[in-house]
Amino acid sequence: LAGAAVAGDGRYRALRDIIARTRPRFRGAVDKVQTTDLAEQRERAAALDESYLVIQGPPGTGKTWTGARLVIDLIRRGRRVGVAATSHKAIHNLLDQIEEAADEEGVEFRGLKKSSADSAETQYASTSIRSIDDPKEFATAAPGAQLLAGTVWLFARGGLDSTLDTLVIGEAGQGG
Numbered sequence: 001l002a003g004a005a006v007a008g009d010g011r012y013r014a015l016r017d018i019i020a021r022t023r024p025r026f027r028g029a030v031d032k033v034q035t036t037d038l039a040e041q042r043e044r045a046a047a048l049d050e051s052y053l054v055i056q057g058p059p060g061t062g063k064t065w066t067g068a069r070l071v072i073d074l075i076r077r078g079r080r081v082g083v084a085a086t087s088h089k090a091i092h093n094l095l096d097q098i099e100e101a102a103d104e105e106g107v108e109f110r111g112l113k114k115s116s117a118d119s120a121e122t123q124y125a126s127t128s129i130r131s132i133d134d135p136k137e138f139a140t141a142a143p144g145a146q147l148l149a150g151t152v153w154l155f156a157r158g159g160l161d162s163t164l165d166t167l168v169i170g171e172a173g174q175g176g
Helices: 002-007 015-021 038-047 063-076 088-105 135-144
Strands: 081-085 110-114 129-132 148-149 166-169
Touching: 038 063, 063 081, 063 088, 063 166, 081 088, 088 110, 088 148, 110 135, 129 135
Parallel strands: 081 148, 081 166, 110 129, 110 148
Antiparallel strands: none
């Protein structure tokens, strides 16, 4: 993907922006990017123009809590959201928070989590999210889901290219 972004084929604008350290782009007028107000954060996330937002802060400051509420708001707005991280533990932590936020806000959704049949630690199951091991089954089930979750390798697959409205990367600065 990075090669395609650098080659300038017109795709992956957010990735190009991150690499170039370009300021996030929004549809409409956004006077400031930084805010701790959840309503303002939701509006910014919804107004992204093929761009990116970063939620940063020290441990325990609510990054996962906030990210989960942004995901639920995007789903409520009809967006299809991907959740990725380098570890299943980080993905499961964010999915737990997403489910909590959905319950609090009365949002129903259908989600899929890519797992491995031979690894219990990759499995995630709830009323809204189902784990799927087989990549082919995942690809055929994915079109009906509003939330797709897996390690970063899931979203590097050609079959999921350009199928998401928003990709949330949890623990992006962590090594595992």
